[in-house]
Amino acid sequence: MTVSLVEDVRSDRHREAVSRAVEAMQSDLSAAWTLDEIAGSVSFSSFYFHRIFRETTTLPPARFLAALRMAEAKRLLLHSRLTVAAISGKVGYTSVGTFTTQFGRLVGMPPQRLRRLARSVAGRLVRSAPMVLLGLSAAPAAEAAQWTLGGAAGPAGLPAGDYRVLALEEGWPVTAALVDQVPDSYRTGVVTAGLQSHRWTAPPDPQALHRPCPIDPPVLTAEPLRLAAAACP
Numbered sequence: 353m354t355v356s357l358v359e360d361v362r363s364d365r366h367r368e369a370v371s372r373a374v375e376a377m378q379s380d381l382s383a384a385w386t387l388d389e390i391a392g393s394v395s396f397s398s399f400y401f402h403r404i405f406r407e408t409t410t411l412p413p414a415r416f417l418a419a420l421r422m423a424e425a426k427r428l429l430l431h432s433r434l435t436v437a438a439i440s441g442k443v444g445y446t447s448v449g450t451f452t453t454q455f456g457r458l459v460g461m462p463p464q465r466l467r468r469l470a471r472s473v474a475g476r477l478v479r480s481a482p483m484v485l486l487g488l489s490a491a492p493a494a495e496a497a498q499w500t501l502g503g504a505a506g507p508a509g510l511p512a513g514d515y516r517v518l519a520l521e522e523g524w525p526v527t528a529a530l531v532d533q534v535p536d537s538y539r540t541g542v543v544t545a546g547l548q549s550h551r552w553t554a555p556p557d558p559q560a561l562h563r564p565c566p567i568d569p570p571v572l573t574a575e576p577l578r579l580a581a582a583a584c585p
Contacts, residue, residue, distance in 0.1 A: 366407070370408040374566040377390060381443045422458050436451070439451075440452070458573070460575060469578065473526055473577065476580075476581060478580070479522065483519070483583060485519075486517055515543055517540065519561055521539075526580040533570060540571075
């Protein structure tokens with residue numbers, strides 16, 4: 353077996369293990385998961401698992417778990433009448449204050465404001481094919497940075513570089529992708545795009561993106577939801 357093939361097999365094994373670990377965390381977001389417990393769910397040592405998890409998802413396990421919890425909180429804010437306190441408990445927080453602070457930091461607005469925004473646009477459908485949303489940084493750590501709508505003309509001042517992209521599929525509610533994360537409702541990925549004189553020299557190609565999978569960190573910031581809502585009256 354060649355070195356390249358061995359590396360491919362190892363990479364596939366790592367992706368499968370990380371996917372199973374993510375599914376384990378999602379199965380009980382209220383649990384007080386430790387690194388040892390997450391690694392143990394896929395029979396890896398904590399040290400080795402932490403490394404392969406970060407290499408595979410770009411985030412350490414604790415950060416990914418926090419993202420899963422906030423993504424579920426967004427869904428509950430839209431689809432339930434639970435109080436913020438009740439939601440915080442369902443996603444693993446013993447302190448409502450800590451949950452609210454973390455939610456505001458990662459999503460960009462307080463829980464009640466996100467609830468109003470999501471419910472106000474719940475019936476709006478994506479009418480472009482597809483609607484492309486660009487994060488101004490491909491790094492998940494900078495996810496709260498501004499996003500913009502893509503198009504033939506690049507936004508003024510946007511530099512060339514790597515961008516996290518969401519391509520929302522026509523005919524789906526905007527909340528399907530941006531709150532519920534329905535796999536068929538959008539594609540995602542990181543693309544390298546060039547810009548010259550405020551026009552794309554290499555426009556993001558939605559066909560180069562992929563359907564979301566368990567190892568893709570959820571998009572938490574409310575900015576894409578606000579942009580999509582404004583574009584889908």
